[in-house]
Each structure stands twice: as structure tokens, then as C-alpha cells.
Amino acid sequence: ASTNSSLMDRQQSRFILPVEANTCLSEPVDTKAVLSCPPITQKAVLVAVRWEIILRDKPACTRAYRRDTNETRAINCSDETISWDSRPDWNPALQINPVAITHDGYYRCEVVTTHGHFYHGYHLKVLVPPDVTLFQLENGTIVCRAAAGKPAAQISWTPGGDCHTVEEPLGNDTVTVQSSCRWEDHRVSNVSCSVSHLTGNRSLSIELNQGVIVLEFPPSTLLIVLYVKFSLFLVILVIVGFIYFQRIKDCR
Structure with missing residues (x-):
């Protein structure tokens, strides 16, 4: 009897699934996400499936399927x-299409089989790529802005300068990061802004505007400059007039 019992224990151990597991999942906004339930072995028979969806500031949503009645139901x-990815009797996976910021939350699948209950949970975090811009202000400051990203982006500069970075949290869990820099080294003519984010990295470059050089003269010097310019203008006017009248005379 003990031999038969140990043999049955070994056979059942082959079909035992992990009782519960959790996965941290990151998905970009506006994509399709598919959340799978624990896998079922060939000799285990599916009895029922239950998805529990817990989102922030919303009541828990439950989607369930019973194999004996072939019925599905949804509560709250x-x-x-958010729906079944396909027929739950074939594949009880859940789909989110498209993914939105409001889908941040916890998704838990409970599978009931002839070998027991098994669970798999997902901590879903939605990613939003920032809108990256690079521009120069009138005072010469270069600004790199990563707007409305989730999570907040990181900004770095090449070459490094005198920089100041601020973060502005927005009401929908996104963050705008803005970095402003100046370069006192006149040999720097081109700078690059690198934005690092979980959805991908971007790099933008800009030519530094050196501005217009303005020369300031004392009043006496300025009068002399104006007098010289006026004198040159009179000389040119006399020469042009002489050539004009000379041609008229030759035509006669």
C-alpha cells in the first residue's frame, strides 16, 4: 500500500503548478497587452477561471468563466x-486594447482545475513616452523639455554646461522635465540634449546662436563717424553727377 501511495504522489507531483506568482509588467500606452493565466497541463481539466481587476479609484472588476455551463459573467x-483575449474555454487570457494610463493596477487570474487552484498576478505599469523639444531663448539659454512622460524622463547634455533641471508633475501621473543650460565657453558651437526613458532614448542637437556684436562709441567719436560717412556720401554723389552730365554732353 505504501508503494502504491508513493507512486501516486510522484504522478501527482508532475502536474502541480506554482500555487501563486506575481509579475511586474510595463506596457506602452496605446498598445495591446495580453495577460496570461497559469498554464494548464494536459492531464489537468479546466473547471473555471476568474480574473480580478483592481484599478485605482474604481471598484474591483471580476470576469469569470465556468466550463460546466460554458458561461461568462462580468461584475463591476x-x-x-478590457476583455477576454479569445474564447475563455480555449485560452482564458485577458486583453487590454488599447492600453491607457487608467489601466495602472493589479490583475489576478485564478484557475480552478481538477488538480487544484492556481494563481498568477500582474502589477501593470503603463508607460507614456515624453514629447521632446529643444530650443533657444532670446537670452541665449538652451532648453530641453521632455513633456508629459510616465515615468519622468532623465536629461543629460553634451558637452556639460551650467544647467538647471526642474520636474513638473501633471494631474494624470505624467511628469514634464525641463533642463535649461548656458555655456560661457565661446568655443562651444553645438550642444546635444539626450533624453532617457523606459520607452526609448532620444537625442537632439542645436547650433548655439552667438548673437550680434554691438560696438559702443562715445558721443564725440560717434559724431566723427557720422561726419565721415556723410562726407563719403557727398563725394560719391558728386562723382555720379559728374559722370551723368558728361555723358549728356557727349551725346550732343
Whole structure:
């Protein structure tokens, strides 16, 4: 009897799945996300599936399927972008299409089989790529802005300068990061702004505007300059007039 019991224990151990597991999942906004339930072995029979969806500031949503009645039901589920990926009797995975910022939350699949209950949870974090711009202000300051990103982006400069970076949290969990820099070294003619983010990295470059050189003269010197310019203008006017009248005379 003990031999048969140990043999049955070994056979059942082959079909035992992890009781519970959790995964941290990051998905870009406006894409499709598919969340899978724990895998079912060939000899285990699916009895039921239950998804529990917990989003911030919303009541928990439950989507369930029973194999014996082949019925599905939803409780407190008003978001139509969250649904079964296909027929739950074939594949009980859940799909989110498209992913939005409001889908940040916890998603837990409970699978009931003839071998027991098994769980898999997902801590979903939605990523939003920032809108990156690089421009120069009238005072010569170069500004690199990574607007409305989730999470906040990181900004670096090449070459490094006298920089000041600020973050502005927005009301929808996104953050705008702005870095302003100046370069006192007149040999710097081109600078690059590098923006690092979980959705991808970007790099922009800009030519530094050296500005217009303005020479300041004392009043006496300025009068002399104006007098010289006026004298040159009179000389040119006399020469042009002489050539004009000379041609008229030759035509006669």
C-alpha cells in the first residue's frame, strides 16, 4: 500500500503548478497587452477561471468563466477595452486594447482545475513616452523639455554646461522635465540634449546662436563717424553727377 501511495504522489507531483506568482509588467500606452493565466497541463481539466481587476479609484472588476455551463459573467466591469483575449474555454487570457494610463493596477487570474487552484498576478505599469523639444531663448539659454512622460524622463547634455533641471508633475501621473543650460565657453558651437526613458532614448542637437556684436562709441567719436560717412556720401554723389552730365554732353 505504501508503494502504491508513493507512486501516486510522484504522478501527482508532475502536474502541480506554482500555487501563486506575481509579475511586474510595463506596457506602452496605446498598445495591446495580453495577460496570461497559469498554464494548464494536459492531464489537468479546466473547471473555471476568474480574473480580478483592481484599478485605482474604481471598484474591483471580476470576469469569470465556468466550463460546466460554458458561461461568462462580468461584475463591476465598465471598461470595454478590457476583455477576454479569445474564447475563455480555449485560452482564458485577458486583453487590454488599447492600453491607457487608467489601466495602472493589479490583475489576478485564478484557475480552478481538477488538480487544484492556481494563481498568477500582474502589477501593470503603463508607460507614456515624453514629447521632446529643444530650443533657444532670446537670452541665449538652451532648453530641453521632455513633456508629459510616465515615468519622468532623465536629461543629460553634451558637452556639460551650467544647467538647471526642474520636474513638473501633471494631474494624470505624467511628469514634464525641463533642463535649461548656458555655456560661457565661446568655443562651444553645438550642444546635444539626450533624453532617457523606459520607452526609448532620444537625442537632439542645436547650433548655439552667438548673437550680434554691438560696438559702443562715445558721443564725440560717434559724431566723427557720422561726419565721415556723410562726407563719403557727398563725394560719391558728386562723382555720379559728374559722370551723368558728361555723358549728356557727349551725346550732343
